[in-house]
Amino acid sequence: QKEVEQNSGPLSVPEGAIASLNCTYSDRVSQSFFWYRQYSGKSPELIMSIYSNGDKEDGRFTAQLNKASQYVSLLIRDSQPSDSATYLCALHGSSNTGKLIFGQGTTLQVKP
């Protein structure tokens, strides 16, 4: 089992819809979770971090964490074509080294 699993997609949603991106992880000790957005040919950009169970909202983005189910998600409300990108789920492993463990990424396509 991979440490961080994401559906590679592509996930296609119409403009204005809610995009739901999901991530599961295997290490129960993980405490810090991150979502990065990466446009084609560009570097990853941190868009959300979440450390405790529940929801965290920032503008059109909501991150959800459920440590009991080892599940973290990212919701994008009112999706725009400019949201089309690859979304990488990442977490700090249990080794306390600061090492980030990435999922394979989910490609989101928002169609006008």
Next chain:
Amino acid sequence: DTEVTQTPKHLVMGMTNKKSLKCEQHMGHRAMYWYKQKAKKPPELMFVYSYEKLSINESVPSRFSPECPNSSLLNLHLHALQPEDSALYLCASSHVQNEQFFGPGTRLTVL
């Protein structure tokens, strides 16, 4: 200043060349990272420096040699690379064990 900068943006080198990639941050971060990213794959950690000391080397071949001259600068020295080393090289920085912020990357092509 809230960004990580990297130079050069693009680099083409032969297998016998020696070149260096440079990274700089002025956010007061004391952890800096080098990642390698191939197309359609997530970033792959290469090295971590924490308080200017190398804390993680992910079994990277010796043709890649990192250096951290001070808390703001990180270099990656390249020598005798192979064509399969062509990739996007990303630098990142963070407060120790905190959110990592990536630079724009250097697109490396080895001929």
